[in-house]
Amino acid sequence: MHASRRFIAIPILLVVVASVAGALYLVQQTGGNENGPLRASGTVEAVEVIVSSELGGQLAEVLVQEGETVKAGDPLFRLDDELLQVQRRQALAALENARAGNASAQAGLELAQANLDIARASLDAADASAQAELEAAQQALDELYKNADLARAEALAAVAAAVNTLRDANYQLDNFTVPSNQSKMTALEAIEVMGTALDRARARFEPYKYTASTNATRQDLKEALDEAQADYDAAVRRLELEAAVEQSSARLQKAQADLKAVENGPDPDEVARLEKRIAALQASVGPARASVEQANASLAQAQARLDQSLAMLLQAQSELDLIEVQLNKLTAYAPVAGVVLARNIEPGEVIQPGASAIVLGQLDHLTITVYIPEDRYGRIRLGMPASVKVDSFPAKAFEAHVVRIADQAEFTPRNVQTEEGRRTTVFAVELEVDDPQSALRPGMPADVEFSG
Incomplete structure (x- = not known):
């Protein structure tokens, strides 16, 4: 019984250490200068649409690959x-x-x-x-x-x-x-x-x-x-x-x-x-x-x-x-335009009705979620403009604005009382990115600099 307790305590300690380390990293990423521009990093995300088959059966062919762009109504896969x-x-x-x-x-x-x-x-x-x-x-x-x-x-x-x-x-x-x-x-x-x-x-x-x-x-x-x-x-x-x-x-x-x-x-x-x-x-x-x-x-x-x-x-x-x-x-079609984020099926497999087969990301509604430390949280407001840069287009800045501010902190317990502990407490901030030319893709790392 004691051995079991020690075995369980080790993963828990690792999780706590990792959480604190992640929070310190995010604090560093947002910049230590409280009077300078507010910056943060995140990942480009898209609305995911899971495509399933209404019928069960053996797959005859899969017509798309991961990362491929599809239009609404394009065929995705076909059952025998x-x-x-x-x-x-x-x-x-x-x-x-x-x-x-x-x-x-x-x-x-x-x-x-x-x-x-x-x-x-x-x-x-x-x-x-x-x-x-x-x-x-x-x-x-x-x-x-x-x-x-x-x-x-x-x-x-x-x-x-x-x-x-x-x-x-x-x-x-x-x-x-x-x-x-x-x-x-x-x-x-x-x-x-x-x-x-x-x-x-x-x-x-x-x-x-x-x-x-x-x-x-x-x-x-x-x-x-x-x-x-x-x-x-x-x-x-x-x-x-x-x-x-x-x-x-x-x-x-x-x-x-x-x-x-x-x-x-x-x-x-x-x-x-x-x-x-x-x-x-x-x-x-x-x-x-x-x-x-x-x-x-x-x-x-x-x-x-x-x-x-x-x-x-x-x-x-x-x-x-x-x-x-x-x-x-028997043929499943794309319900919306987007990019194939995940292809969970292969020809010859037998799938069940409702099982996740293809995951599409809608490129017309991209978001980025970043984490802001508690001592910089007060500078964020809904609708606040920001610029977004990605490694794939280093010379281009994409416009964005804040659409959601979390009302609860993450990474550290809520009952932290010390000033140093409160500085490692972070809040999730979600921004909507304007990408009229559909240049961005879900999963791209991005740097965000808030204006104002």
């Missing part, structure tokens, strides 16, 4: 197509069979439609020959029922009217209040008695008819006359209501008798004769109608076969389309 070509020929044969089946089903549908048209023509002819007689017989039967229905409807209406009239008469009679002095009399008896009393009261009042209305005797006789008149009117009203009830009851009985006479409908023998004739005429077109139904069933079957053949045709076409798409994807 032998297996897919065999599948394509099979799919083409299946498609031809499906087309033949679809054509046969279409012909069957057209034949079934022709048979249906013939059957319908036969039915129309049979129906036309029987239609005139059928209409006459049906009209005669309708007239029988129509007259019977009318008579029954009128009788029903009469019964309903009589019921309503009787109900109203009974209601008025039931709600009529018979004076107490007439309760033990019939209506006729009450009219006779109340009439006599009215005559007697009228005779008594006659001598005082023209006497002053303030006369007490006149007032008493007038009151007695009014009371006798009211009793007589009540007796007359009672008789009227009782007579109305008797009349309404008689009308109801007559209406019910009339309804009974017509409620059985038309003559049953005549109805049976006409119905038998109509049935015979309708049956005469039965065979022709059966032929039409059979032709319709055959047409439906033919349509189902056509639909099935069309589905098979579409499936065969889809399978062929899928193989065509796969064949097109």
Whole structure:
């Protein structure tokens, strides 16, 4: 166990020493003069685009080399197509069979439609020959029922009217209040008695008819006359209501008798004769109608076969389309313009879908990342201009500007407190380089001098 700890501690110590040494080197590279130009060194970098194959298979050929410049759409590599070509020929044969089946089903549908048209023509002819007689017989039967229905409807209406009239008469009679002095009399008896009393009261009042209305005797006789008149009117009203009830009851009985006479409908023998004739005429077109139904069933079957053949045709076409798409994807093309940074494949190898095959660097967006010590960090600002020089073009300076400043230090721990330790703490600064002539290449060492 102790030996293992010593074995692990040695690499860790080496990493720490290397980090400190690297930081001191970068500090030296940025220049020790705090008031002089701020310089740093880095490496030209580009946006990397990893190109993979959507399909797996054996590589037939690789068409580019590392460092080669390619345009968007240039072929990069191609997979072997032998297996897919065999599948394509099979799919083409299946498609031809499906087309033949679809054509046969279409012909069957057209034949079934022709048979249906013939059957319908036969039915129309049979129906036309029987239609005139059928209409006459049906009209005669309708007239029988129509007259019977009318008579029954009128009788029903009469019964309903009589019921309503009787109900109203009974209601008025039931709600009529018979004076107490007439309760033990019939209506006729009450009219006779109340009439006599009215005559007697009228005779008594006659001598005082023209006497002053303030006369007490006149007032008493007038009151007695009014009371006798009211009793007589009540007796007359009672008789009227009782007579109305008797009349309404008689009308109801007559209406019910009339309804009974017509409620059985038309003559049953005549109805049976006409119905038998109509049935015979309708049956005469039965065979022709059966032929039409059979032709319709055959047409439906033919349509189902056509639909099935069309589905098979579409499936065969889809399978062929899928193989065509796969064949097109056997060749990988450059998605963007750039330079080949890495070629991870060789002809004859078998690659898996999604595996990194070619790495492209986009030359239209080059960057350089440099490291600035903590004591010079405050002089850097976003957008700050700088000039870049590379060994390949020593007389040419490329323009650049700061696009990112790291917010965390690197190489040394964050809790360094001494002034000397803080001077070895560095910050990453990324610059974007202008290279309109595409002279620079990813991986070139570069020196950066900041302006301002």
